[in-house]
Amino acid sequence: MNLYETTYILNPQSDDATLDRQVKAVNDIIVNNGGKIVHEDRVGTRRMAYEIKDLAQGYYTSTYFEGPGQLPRLLDRHFRLEDQCLRHLTILYEGSVERLKERPEISDVPADRRRPGPPVRQPAPTGPPDADSRRPAEPELTESEDIDQPDTVDSAAPAPEAEDLAPESETLSEETSTDVETSQPAAEPESDIQSEPLEEDEL
């Protein structure tokens, strides 16, 4: 069994029922051929970088699944025959499954107008006090929880509220920091990277 990711673009001009049916058809192929769906991410309608079949927008769906090696070929065949499918790509998924499941809320958002870059990412850099909050940040958080609790016991009235608030904000910052890991690398360097390629282009 391998872990695959298949992403495909459907014609967004079809109505919702048709889109649902087409997505279900793909999922059925996976399930009926010994595969197991791990995660489905309906990105929804978004603008494409170039027109395909005279369409400027596409309906994006990503499905992560485990399955035997012949499954990608079956999917490929299906996508080729399905003329409402503008593009498709099936790859061996090398990212972490945990990270997919950490963000289940993504697929709960009403899919229609969702953009790939979730707005959650913006507050992240300012959120955690130390900029490079990677994995080692987590034990620190639990420590601070431990420290907080005795304090709240001592001071009577306003304490419970603070206690309620604190864990929430912490989980938030944890979530955002995991998000940042993917988006961060070029966060600072933007200026020098983008200015240099420009010179190249002008040559």
Next chain:
Amino acid sequence: MAEYRKRRMYGGRRRKVCRFCENRIDYIEYKDERLLRRFVTERGKMVPRRISGNCAIHQRKLTRAIKRARHLAIMPFVSESYR
């Protein structure tokens, strides 16, 4: 003295460090358009390693991610303004 030699070695500039190594990213997501945009010129061409400062491993992964993104119309082959 060591400082002087260092400067001479890199032509008086600070040596660039691979951003993916720095942030310990081992999988480059091809759907992350905002990330990929930074490693592409305005025209849509990939930025060479010598300019972006990426290490060979990550440049290869990045290249693959960009090509996948182009196939799925997440990134342009050629930017609209240059067509």
